[in-house]
Structures are given as C-alpha cells and as structure tokens.
Amino acid sequence: MNVKTKLSDCLRPLMLGALFLGTAAAHAAVQPLDKVVAIVDNDVIMQSQLDQRVKEVQQTIAKRGGGVPPTSVLDQQVLERLIVENLQLQIGDRSGIRISDEELNQAVGTIAQRNNMSVDQFRAALAHDGLSYEDARDQIRREMIISRVRQRRVAERVQVSEQEVKNFLASDLGKMQLSEELHLANILVPTPDSANAEQLNAAAAKTQAIYDRLKQGADFAQMAIAQSGSDNALEGGDMGWRKAAQLPPPFDRELSAMEVGGITQPARTPGGFIILKLLGKRGGEEAQMKDEVHVRHILVKPSEIRTEAQTKELAQKLYDRIEAGEDFGELAKSYSEDPGSALNGGDLNWIDPKALVPEFQDVMAKTPQGVLSKPFKTQYGWHVLEVLGRRATDNTAQAREQQALTVLRNRKYDEELQTWLRQIRDEAYVENKLPGADQTGTDQAAQ
Numbered sequence: 001m002n003v004k005t006k007l008s009d010c011l012r013p014l015m016l017g018a019l020f021l022g023t024a025a026a027h028a029a030v031q032p033l034d035k036v037v038a039i040v041d042n043d044v045i046m047q048s049q050l051d052q053r054v055k056e057v058q059q060t061i062a063k064r065g066g067g068v069p070p071t072s073v074l075d076q077q078v079l080e081r082l083i084v085e086n087l088q089l090q091i092g093d094r095s096g097i098r099i100s101d102e103e104l105n106q107a108v109g110t111i112a113q114r115n116n117m118s119v120d121q122f123r124a125a126l127a128h129d130g131l132s133y134e135d136a137r138d139q140i141r142r143e144m145i146i147s148r149v150r151q152r153r154v155a156e157r158v159q160v161s162e163q164e165v166k167n168f169l170a171s172d173l174g175k176m177q178l179s180e181e182l183h184l185a186n187i188l189v190p191t192p193d194s195a196n197a198e199q200l201n202a203a204a205a206k207t208q209a210i211y212d213r214l215k216q217g218a219d220f221a222q223m224a225i226a227q228s229g230s231d232n233a234l235e236g237g238d239m240g241w242r243k244a245a246q247l248p249p250p251f252d253r254e255l256s257a258m259e260v261g262g263i264t265q266p267a268r269t270p271g272g273f274i275i276l277k278l279l280g281k282r283g284g285e286e287a288q289m290k291d292e293v294h295v296r297h298i299l300v301k302p303s304e305i306r307t308e309a310q311t312k313e314l315a316q317k318l319y320d321r322i323e324a325g326e327d328f329g330e331l332a333k334s335y336s337e338d339p340g341s342a343l344n345g346g347d348l349n350w351i352d353p354k355a356l357v358p359e360f361q362d363v364m365a366k367t368p369q370g371v372l373s374k375p376f377k378t379q380y381g382w383h384v385l386e387v388l389g390r391r392a393t394d395n396t397a398q399a400r401e402q403q404a405l406t407v408l409r410n411r412k413y414d415e416e417l418q419t420w421l422r423q424i425r426d427e428a429y430v431e432n433k434l435p436g437a438d439q440t441g442t443d444q445a446a447q
Helices: 003-010 047-063 071-092 101-114 119-128 133-153 163-169 174-176 199-216 220-227 252-257 309-323 327-337 359-367 396-427
Strands: 035-041 045-046 181-190 238-242 265-270 270-282 288-301 347-351 376-378 383-394 430-432
Touching: 035 047, 035 071, 045 047, 045 071, 047 071, 047 220, 047 288, 071 133, 071 220, 071 396, 101 119, 101 133, 119 133, 119 376, 163 174, 163 396, 181 199, 181 252, 199 220, 199 270, 252 270, 288 309, 288 327, 288 359, 309 327, 309 347, 309 383, 347 383, 359 376, 359 383
Parallel strands: none
Antiparallel strands: 035 045, 035 430, 181 238, 181 270, 265 270, 288 347, 288 383, 376 383
C-alpha cells in the first residue's frame, strides 16, 4: 500500500504539492537559480513548485499503472492547476481563513487512521515514500483552506427547495437515478463564456479528435491528463461515484443504459464539450427498514437528600409495587424524574434504540414484550422499563428524500463550482511564462 497515493486520495479533488527550496548559498555552484513560471495576481508560482508537482503527478500516474505523459505535456496542465489553486488560496488569505494547529493535527490524525496507522507510523511511511511530514502537513493545510473557501463562496449559494425534491422524486428520471450509482471519468474541452463560432468549432473538432482516438484504443486517463480542461484532469478525469441526475443532459439516461467501460459521444455543455466514461455501477433501490421499540420507563435519580443506595432501593420498591398490580403509568407520573415522559406515564412512544444510551438499549433488548425489567442503572439514574411493542418501520421514503436532496445539491454544486473557478480565473491577472504558453487567460484589463 502506497501512502503517498492514499494521501492524495484523501485530499481530492486537489493534490497540493510542497515547495522544496534549497539554501541558495549552499547550492549556488551546482544548482540553477529558481525562476518565476507564472504571475498570479499578487503572487507568483516558481519553477521549483511546478517541478515538484509534476514529479508527484508522474509518480501517482506511474503507481496507477498507466503510461506517464511527457513532461512537456504535463507542465502546462499542472501549471494551470497551480494557478487556480493559488487564486483560491489568495481568496482564503484575504478572507481571513486560517487553519489552527489543533484543527490540522485532527486532520492529520484522521488521514493516518484512514490508512490504518498511528500518526507516528504515518510519519515514518511518508518518509519512506520520500515525502516529509512537514510537507504533508502543509499540503493538508492548503487543501483545508481551499475547501473552506469553496464552502463559503460556492456551497453556501446552493439551495434546494422542498418542491424541487418532490418534483425530482415524482419524475421518471428521479425514480431511475435513485436506484443506482455510477463511477465516472470525464474529459472536458472548455470554451469561453462568450465563445464565437470559430472558437466553438475549434473546441468541437478537438473533442471529436479525442473521441476518435479513444475509440481506437487510447487510454482514457492518459487522454484526460494530457487534454482535459476539467478540475480533475490530473486524476485521469476521475469524477468518483455520482448519480446520473447530477450530470447535465443528455448523459443521465444514456449512462444508465450503458455497459461499464463505455464512453459517450462528445456533447456540448455550459462549460464546453465533454466526453464521459462509465467506470462502474453499484447500488439499487432497497427498502430502508428501521427497528423501533415502544417502551415506557420510570427514572429516579440520586440527589443531595437521596443517596445512591436509597435511589436503588426506591427503584426496587417501585418495581415491586408494579409487580403487585399497581398501575405503571400512575406511578411514573408520581415518581419518575424524566421530564420528557413522566406526564405521559413514562411513555417514550416508538423510538429508535440507537437514540438511547447503551445500558438502556441492552436491558430493553433483553426484556420480552409485556414484561417489567428489574431495576438497572445508567448515567442518568435508576430505571425500570416495560417494552410495549416492537416493529420494523419502512424508512424508504425518508431515505429517498435525503438521497434526492443530496443528488440535487451535488448537481448544483458541481455546476456552480466550475462556473466560479472559471470566473476567478478569467478575472485574475495571470502571466504564464512557460515557453509556448497561451496568454489568452491574462487579465483583459491589463492588456
């Protein structure tokens, strides 16, 4: 198991590289001076940053078993990724977004846990893979900042109404899409917001050429790395698992009917021309059953005037009185110290056992219906309980509503994110200094 690859998976959709700078005085005689490869608003991207990121991308691609594109192909693609990341980090800095050491330590611990390691083991594994622990922490911090920037600028603007959820569930498309998930990859040839006919024709021709090469056997991931303008290009275009309803038409129905491994014909979308590949399918609509128990109880608590032993003794006396024939509900109203149920005769109504503390769950599970439990203790005090009924509730409708909400939010978020990323890129002053770079992305106001 390669830890660097797993780390990059945990940090998707972006894989942020560390800046390795040597001491100029120590290496001036044997190493060339670093140089600026791009000016991005009020910041710069250095050749060393680009080289390090290209190296990481090459290693990741090689470990996936694919052919590594030439450095000349990767340079422009990786630099564009760095530019967009840099812009988001600048927005985060201006917005005052900071990641505390405590938050960073928690994130590092979570990533280590996902790799089934302690933090010390994770540190050692990173060193074995040639990535220092401090560089990894910096990488994680940057990704957390970008995630929060996107949350503020994009996610908060995404709203889904109850009516939209109802309409989606009632539609044939909604019924179909909630039945399965699709693992997808994409290749996007972007077009400007106000593209003219010549630009559209050129993008369409480029997309068709890519499609023709794919049909002839070209590797999809390699083509995405070399040609795609999507935010996930360096991951081979991998979009992860999606509901087809999250995708722009006409892919929704086409992909559901497609065999795994198939690719779609080029299609126009608001962001450009796109090709999708179906990497896998999973899921299917299943009944979401939830166990519920109808239970009532009496709770008595120790206090300043009643010791633990006296409280236990009171619970035992209440148990004995109920066993002798006294009414459970009336005793609960008189003695129970659970304010949420006492006035209802101790009735908790139908409840999900998972909502109760473990000790209560355990006694409730072992007590037959209609039988009074012996007194038992939880963190709240001493109880006696009676199980009035058990049932399995079909929670499918509620689960489907939550699925629909998630699908609609994700679809809107994906569309909004790509629009926002294109907007901040178009509005920024960017000077690409790589040989043969296309300078059309430079801020128009500066030209």
